Amino acid sequence: MRITGFRTLTTVLDWGRPVGDANGVLADGRTPVPIVLVDTDEEITGVGLGPHLDGEDPRGVTALYDRMLRRTFKAGHAGAVFGTIGAFDTALWDIKAKAAGEPLWRLLGGRDRRVPAYASGLDIALDDEELVAVYQAYADRGLRAAKLKGGLDVDQDRRRLALVRDVLTDAGRVARPALMLDANETWTRKQAVRHVCELERTIDLTWVEEPVRRWDADGLAAVSRGIRASVASGENLTGLEQFRPLLAAGALDVVQTAAVWGVTHFLRVAALAHAHDLPVSPVGNTPAGLLHAATAVPNHLAGELQDLEPPVGVRLAHHVEDGAFILGDTPGAGVDVDEHAIRTAHVGHPAHNGDGPHIRPPAAGHRLFAAPYDDTISTHPR
Known part of the structure; x- marks a missing residue:
């Protein structure tokens, strides 16, 4: 079995309500979900919720994981780089289990x-x-x-x-x-x-x-x-x-x-x-x-x-x-x-205005008084 390529998609998780944390809120409750689909020459596709994998046997998962880390060490394997490697890693485990005819667990x-x-x-x-x-x-x-x-x-x-x-x-x-x-x-x-x-x-x-x-x-x-x-x-x-x-x-x-x-x-x-x-x-x-x-x-x-x-x-x-x-x-x-x-479904990246739990607010760690769900946090006036 050999990897022949990969595709990417982005879907959305729609909570149907506001979601967030102490850093901010997404009022529309829509969060993007990137997906990696890794294809093989045996028509088994792995799903990961990487570069340099073409032609490799996807069943060598941990070795390929380390290879991806080595290929990115100059840039630093953190953040989006580490997330991309993780998505490919999950897809390869998916392929390995499918090829074995077993659930991954x-x-x-x-x-x-x-x-x-x-x-x-x-x-x-x-x-x-x-x-x-x-x-x-x-x-x-x-x-x-x-x-x-x-x-x-x-x-x-x-x-x-x-x-x-x-x-x-x-x-x-x-x-x-x-x-x-x-x-x-x-x-x-x-x-x-x-x-x-x-x-x-x-x-x-x-x-x-x-x-x-x-x-x-x-x-x-x-x-x-x-x-x-x-x-x-x-x-x-x-x-x-x-x-x-x-x-x-x-x-x-x-x-x-x-x-x-x-x-x-x-x-x-x-x-x-x-x-x-x-x-x-x-x-x-x-x-x-x-x-x-x-x-x-x-x-x-x-x-x-x-x-x-x-x-x-x-x-x-x-x-x-x-x-x-x-x-x-x-x-x-x-x-x-x-x-x-x-x-x-024409799913794309949800339209956010720059606020949300993914952005650290300037007041984090610098609040002297309680900040009970003000306009930057809550969609519900109090």
């Missing part, structure tokens, strides 16, 4: 197709009624763990966390659902400790995610020492060299990786975390490849479940039931792309 050595999940609504722009409705939909699928966006106002965060806690408690008759708060790097070290300690007076937090900048090993460690909750981070780190100083400093309690960085990256980060007796958790709105990989590592904690519907033109072989992703038996990663549906 089985090929990777997984035994149980059930992957525990937590709800994650990108919900900072929602009012209380909308927030309850969104997490009720997750609760109806059996989820009893939830991660909220916050970090701007401690009173707002306390109320919203309590609302979601009550939804999950009522739905599952559990006394203590798992609650997490994602600040998306918006605090300083002292702000993080003050904010979380205030919340912990009445809210039992499982983890706080990205409380300070992703590379601040000393800061993350200081936050972890100053609060009861665990500190989670890593979704924006690329390459093991970026994780090493954080693990050496005891900065992370939960190690995360993003779906966009690929399956091989997840497996390597999971092994590194396991060597430090730490759990690993995949992050992303369609983390299919990492869910398969999660079945094959001993330290997986829970996977992020964002929107309950897939992007336009994408069909997934897994479903959500009883608080978990249930992976299918379809050969490959279980992601099917309808190119015709995407093209006829």
Whole structure:
């Protein structure tokens, strides 16, 4: 088998509501989803949600992954470069599993197709009624763990966390659902400790995610020492060299990786975390490849479940039931792309005005007073 070429598409995930975090909000709730399709001479196409691959046998996935890293080392394998490599890597794993006639979780050595999940609504722009409705939909699928966006106002965060806690408690008759708060790097070290300690007076937090900048090993460690909750981070780190100083400093309690960085990256980060007796958790709105990989590592904690519907033109072989992703038996990663549906839907990049969670606001880390969902954050006047 040989790689003969690749194609790229962009579809869109339409949440049907505003989505965002402490950095900003996309009012139209439409997020672009790039797709890589890798073709082979045996008419097996791999889907990745790379240069220098033509003529290679796609089944040599990890060797090709390292080859792509070597080819880009001068420019630095981070950001969009690392994301492109990750997309190709996921597509190659998809091909390898399809060629073997097995679902990827089985090929990777997984035994149980059930992957525990937590709800994650990108919900900072929602009012209380909308927030309850969104997490009720997750609760109806059996989820009893939830991660909220916050970090701007401690009173707002306390109320919203309590609302979601009550939804999950009522739905599952559990006394203590798992609650997490994602600040998306918006605090300083002292702000993080003050904010979380205030919340912990009445809210039992499982983890706080990205409380300070992703590379601040000393800061993350200081936050972890100053609060009861665990500190989670890593979704924006690329390459093991970026994780090493954080693990050496005891900065992370939960190690995360993003779906966009690929399956091989997840497996390597999971092994590194396991060597430090730490759990690993995949992050992303369609983390299919990492869910398969999660079945094959001993330290997986829970996977992020964002929107309950897939992007336009994408069909997934897994479903959500009883608080978990249930992976299918379809050969490959279980992601099917309808190119015709995407093209006829005239899907393009959503029109954004320059604001959104992907842009760091100038006030991040420099707020003296609470900023409760002002015009730059919320679509709901208060």
